[in-house]
Amino acid sequence: MLTSYEVLETFKMIEEEHLDIRTITMGISLRDCSHSDGKIARQKIYDKITRYAENLVAVGEAIQLEYGIPIINKRISVTPLSMIAEASDEEDYVKFAETLDRAADTVGVNFIGGFSALVHKGYTKGDQRLIASIPEALSRTERVCASVNVATTKAGINMDAVAEMGRVIKETAELTKERDAIGCAKLVVFANVPEDNPFMAGAFHGVGEPECVINVGISGPGAVKSALERVRGERFDVLAETVKKTAFKITRMGQLVAQEASRRLGVPFGIIDLSLAPTPAVGDSVARIIEEMGIESCGAPGTTAALALLNDAVKKGGTMASSHVGGLSGAFIPVSEDEGMIAAVEKGSLSLEKLEAMTCVCSVGLDMIVVPGETSAETLAGLIADQAAIGMINNKTTAVRVIPVPGKNVGDWVEFGGLLGSSPVMPISKFSSSDFINRGGRIPAPINSLKN
Amino acid sequence: MRAIITVIGQDRVGIIAGVSGVLAAAKVNILDISQTVLQEYFTMMMLVEISNASIPLEQLQAQLVEEGNRLGVTIKLQHEDVFKSMHRI
Structure with missing residues (x-):
């Protein structure tokens, strides 16, 4: 029989510390949906998604009811659409995005990821068309998320793609400016993108994945923070051990939910993503964990070390608790989605440059960062190039999800609502990167020995 | 199912x-x-078998929440596996 202490601990984690399952994401292969006639391809895509994911939401809700643990999102990821759509002669892929949107609406999921292209070494014609369609696709759909992989450790950085993504982000911001450029919140530029990530906006169903799969993203910054409150003033050894134990418990819950969802849906279980995913709610913040470790305000010297300890301990504890770990698996530091990060930016303790340093020790990069609307496409591309370089050299995933809101300047406030949160506009360097970005070509893949 | x-x-x-x-x-x-006072909380824990319950799970949970409101306590019913998976290897 379980002890009262154990039951109370679980109860408090869920009721008071915001422990939840952030997402059950069903990955669906669309590789059998290609067709030379775009219309037929879209019908096949719609039919397949709505057939496979028919029960996804109902199963998620049933598990939530029985297990008493909130399952916040039910989502879908699909094969990068550039690969599917390019069998057709159509030039404009916006209609494909609209089909994904409609399918997501039919099955009741809030996001569908996979309006994506992998161009780390170069473009196919489908990649070109998809990327050109991103701004309009994001402005004309609600649920579709787009992502583009521009670099890998093995292939180097495609700087033409980096430059283009700077322009695509600007254009997306312009087309969705009446809603504070919300389109950019659904667009991620990656280096070393994982193929099994369940988290939006960067999820897609990789080509090495099975026909259909269930991936689960856990959460729980609040539970980690509460655990650390109980070891205030202790040495780092105790700190790391406490994070590990908490991560283990959180992940066991994720594993249970993933296995149950997989069984009920008759779909194989893929991975648990061990990321600590914050929300804008008070008590669900990664920044507050860092502060609990003894940093006065997130961004102060020591922050990167604190984050490194946290990220590593979460992985160590989580890996033990799950049969398969994958996805992004690292602490997320999205500014607008984390109450403590927002407060730190407002106080002036957290800058873009410090965030960049933090991305060296955790996934997933510069995430949900609002910058002035007048920021140039080349400056955005420079930001992407820096992140891609960090990912490429360090063999890790990095990403940029940056939002240049037209008409907004440093000091203004931007409100996205819901899990996307809100944020002050952050200052970004006014010095130009144009001549660097406009060179074009590729940055060669790095050497992977002689490391210093 | 045991809850x-x-x-x-x-x-x-x-x-x-x-x-x-x-x-x-x-x-x-x-x-x-079992019941105890733990960390200033009155904590009661019941292991129950609900396979033969006469009402659906959703309704049972609603009735327990309602009873909790009347008694001024928080009541939650969860599948036993939630606790087992978290605390037993």
Whole structure:
């Protein structure tokens, strides 16, 4: 029989510390949906998604009811659409995005990821068309998320793609400016993108994945923070051990939910993503964990070390608790989605440059960062190039999800609502990167020995 | 399915009577029960078998929440595996 202490601990984690399952994401292969006639391809895509994911939401809700643990999102990821759509002669892929949107609406999921292209070494014609369609696709759909992989450790950085993504982000911001450029919140530029990530906006169903799969993203910054409150003033050894134990418990819950969802849906279980995913709610913040470790305000010297300890301990504890770990698996530091990060930016303790340093020790990069609307496409591309370089050299995933809101300047406030949160506009360097970005070509893949 | 009912809040007369009343009416069998005061919380824990319950799970949970409101305590019913997976390797 379980002890009262154990039951109370679980109860408090869920009721008071915001422990939840952030997402059950069903990955669906669309590789059998290609067709030379775009219309037929879209019908096949719609039919397949709505057939496979028919029960996804109902199963998620049933598990939530029985297990008493909130399952916040039910989502879908699909094969990068550039690969599917390019069998057709159509030039404009916006209609494909609209089909994904409609399918997501039919099955009741809030996001569908996979309006994506992998161009780390170069473009196919489908990649070109998809990327050109991103701004309009994001402005004309609600649920579709787009992502583009521009670099890998093995292939180097495609700087033409980096430059283009700077322009695509600007254009997306312009087309969705009446809603504070919300389109950019659904667009991620990656280096070393994982193929099994369940988290939006960067999820897609990789080509090495099975026909259909269930991936689960856990959460729980609040539970980690509460655990650390109980070891205030202790040495780092105790700190790391406490994070590990908490991560283990959180992940066991994720594993249970993933296995149950997989069984009920008759779909194989893929991975648990061990990321600590914050929300804008008070008590669900990664920044507050860092502060609990003894940093006065997130961004102060020591922050990167604190984050490194946290990220590593979460992985160590989580890996033990799950049969398969994958996805992004690292602490997320999205500014607008984390109450403590927002407060730190407002106080002036957290800058873009410090965030960049933090991305060296955790996934997933510069995430949900609002910058002035007048920021140039080349400056955005420079930001992407820096992140891609960090990912490429360090063999890790990095990403940029940056939002240049037209008409907004440093000091203004931007409100996205819901899990996307809100944020002050952050200052970004006014010095130009144009001549660097406009060179074009590729940055060669790095050497992977002689490391210093 | 076996579930664990957690009751947390201020101690008072009639908590066990109230909760077991709801369970008996719904034909839910109590397998084990313990209570203690832990970290300033009155904590009651019941292991129950709900496979033969006369009402759907959703309704049973709603009735327990309602009873909790009447008694001024928080009541939660969850599948036993939630606790087992977290605390038992």
